Amino acid sequence: xxxxxxxxxxxxxxxxxxxxxxxxxxxxxxxxxxxxxxxxxxxxxxxxxxxxxxxxxxxxxxxxxxxxxxxxxxxxxxxxxxxxxxxxxxxxxxxxxxxxxxxxxxxxxxxxxxxxxxxxxxxxxxxxxxxxxxxxxxxxxxxxxxxxxxxxxxxxxxxxxxxxxxxxxxxxxxxxxxxxxxxxxxxxxxxxxxxxxxxxxxxxxxxxxxxxxxxxxxxxxxxxxxxxxxxxxxxxxxxxxxxxxxxxxxxxxxxxxxxxxxxxxxxxxxxxxxxxxxxxxxxxxxxxxxxxxxxxxxxxxxxxxxxxxxxxxxxxxxxxxxxxxxxxxxxxxxxxxxxxxxxxxxxxxxxxxxxxxxxxxxxxxxxxxxxxxxxxxxxxxxxxxxxxxxxxxxxxxxxxxxxxxxxxxxxxxxxxxxxxxxx
Ligand code: ATP
Ligand code: MG
Numbered sequence: 001x002x003x004x005x006x007x008x009x010x011x012x013x014x015x016x017x018x019x020x021x022x023x024x025x026x027x028x029x030x031x032x033x034x035x036x037x038x039x040x041x042x043x044x045x046x047x048x049x050x051x052x053x054x055x056x057x058x059x060x061x062x063x064x065x066x067x068x069x070x071x072x073x074x075x076x077x078x079x080x081x082x083x084x085x086x087x088x089x090x091x092x093x094x095x096x097x098x099x100x101x102x103x104x105x106x107x108x109x110x111x112x113x114x115x116x117x118x119x120x121x122x123x124x125x126x127x128x129x130x131x132x133x134x135x136x137x138x139x140x141x142x143x144x145x146x147x148x149x150x151x152x153x154x155x156x157x158x159x160x161x162x163x164x165x166x167x168x169x170x171x172x173x174x175x176x177x178x179x180x181x182x183x184x185x186x187x188x189x190x191x192x193x194x195x196x197x198x199x200x201x202x203x204x205x206x207x208x209x210x211x212x213x214x215x216x217x218x219x220x221x222x223x224x225x226x227x228x229x230x231x232x233x234x235x236x237x238x239x240x241x242x243x244x245x246x247x248x249x250x251x252x253x254x255x256x257x258x259x260x261x262x263x264x265x266x267x268x269x270x271x272x273x274x275x276x277x278x279x280x281x282x283x284x285x286x287x288x289x290x291x292x293x294x295x296x297x298x299x300x301x302x303x304x305x306x307x308x309x310x311x312x313x314x315x316x317x318x319x320x321x322x323x324x325x326x327x328x329x330x331x332x333x334x335x336x337x338x339x340x341x342x343x344x345x346x347x348x349x350x351x352x353x354x355x356x357x358x359x360x361x362x363x364x365x366x367x368x369x370x371x372x373x374x375x376x377x378x379x380x381x382x383x384x385x386x387x388x389x390x391x392x393x394x395x396x397x398x399x400x401x402x403x404x405x406x407x408x409x410x411x412x413x414x415x416x417x418x419x420x421x422x423x
Contacts, residue, residue, distance in 0.1 A: 003357045008043045010369050022305040023149025025314050029372045038146025038154035048322040053297040054136055056188045057159050060181045066134045066161055071114055073138055075106040079113045083273045093141040107140040112292055115162050116270040123288060126166055126280050134161030150302030151258055157298050163291040171289045175265060178293055182212050182261050189300055190317025194307060198223050198232040199245050205267025213257035218306045221259055224252035258303050261295040314374030315395055323355040324420045326375035330363050330382035340381040343390060343413055352420050379416055390416055
């Protein structure tokens with residue numbers, strides 16, 4: 001994509017009421033637009049990142065036998081009354097609305113109730129189980145504190161998968177599989193090294209649920225980490241669980257973290273309340289055994305910004321970067337411009353995701369924008385680059401401990417193509 005074509009502009013300053021690093025940088029880079037506190041719209045660059053995160057999660061959910069659905073965001077009050085969760089003493093973050101006829105509807109804060117009710121039309125025999133519908137769907141929550149940018153929105157995208165199994169044994173086998181899939185997902189997104197499985201207070205059935213917590217100074221959660229196992233315990237339950245659940249180590253270190261995903265055993269709480277039953281092999285009516293599994297793709301994106309950004313701007317992990325390469329033309333002559341245009345065409349032809357800064361702007365401005373936008377690889381064509389060659393430089397975190405700055409070097413177009421196509 002040509003940068004001159006992109007309608008978004010980078011800006012020097014973030015809104016003054018924005019305190020989180022992720023929101024400041026994402027707004028300045030033109031990734032998101034702040035509608036109001038805790039409510040953000042995704043702009044072309046931001047949507048590309050979000051879609052990358054979603055794409056990775058979708059692949060892993062499909063590999064587990066997930067089937068994608070898209071449930072409505074407007075929800076029927078009656079369904080929620082069956083489990084007692086319409087009551088604001090049970091759920092204090094509801095957004096509710098009224099229909100013209102006076103009936104009330106809810107704006108999806110989660111989907112356990114509606115999906116359980118819906119599955120009654122599709123599950124009646126043991127032969128219909130297990131099933132794993134999932135979706136990427138908007139949720140609305142009237143969060144008290146929405147000061148963490150994409151990490152805590154009042155409207156946000158969630159991946160939620162629901163498992164419907166015959167019994168606890170069948171459920172448990174799936175639960176272990178999805179646990180592994182979550183590790184794979186966070187590794188693929190670039191958060192793997194910082195994301196740890198964490199024991200948290202139970203779902204409705206089991207003693208514990210599991211969270212995937214990413215160690216991050218901006219996190220609102222406190223976890224207690226076992227350095228040996230890379231497993232943690234959420235501070236909510238630490239009083240009853242003061243040692244590592246895996247190795248018994250009692251020297252746990254306290255860390256700030258963000259919950260990027262979680263997995264819950266629900267048992268038959270929802271199927272009992274909403275009458276989701278099946279006939280087993282001997283014809284006996286049995287409640288379906290359930291689990292639910294969430295990930296916040298926008299939250300994961302916000303956490304990636306928090307973790308890898310430096311004083312110059314965002315640094316995207318390769319797998320979720322909006323483009324694979326940022327081509328910058330410093331054209332002082334038509335010859336240089338032609339060279340850059342030709343390289344852009346070549347990259348396009350090879351289906352390489354390239355953002356081409358073809359704008360008529362100063363070099364300093366182009367580099368500052370490139371640093372802010374954070375595409376992992378920068379390729380510059382200028383008076384200094386010989387014909388058929390390009391100067392490349394990796395966008396790496398300068399201040400972060402893990403990554404160090406990589407100096408620029410000149411390579412051929414062919415080498416660049418090879419590098420970004422991974423062939
Ligand atoms: P938290 O404790 O942080 O409020 P939660 O326990 O309410 O999270 P769930 O209801 O289990 O979260 O939602 C599943 C996933 O959705 C979370 O793991 C998180 O990644 C994401 N998520 C939850 N709330 C938000 C939010 N307000 N903004 C963005 N993502 C969110
Ligand atoms: Mg919450």
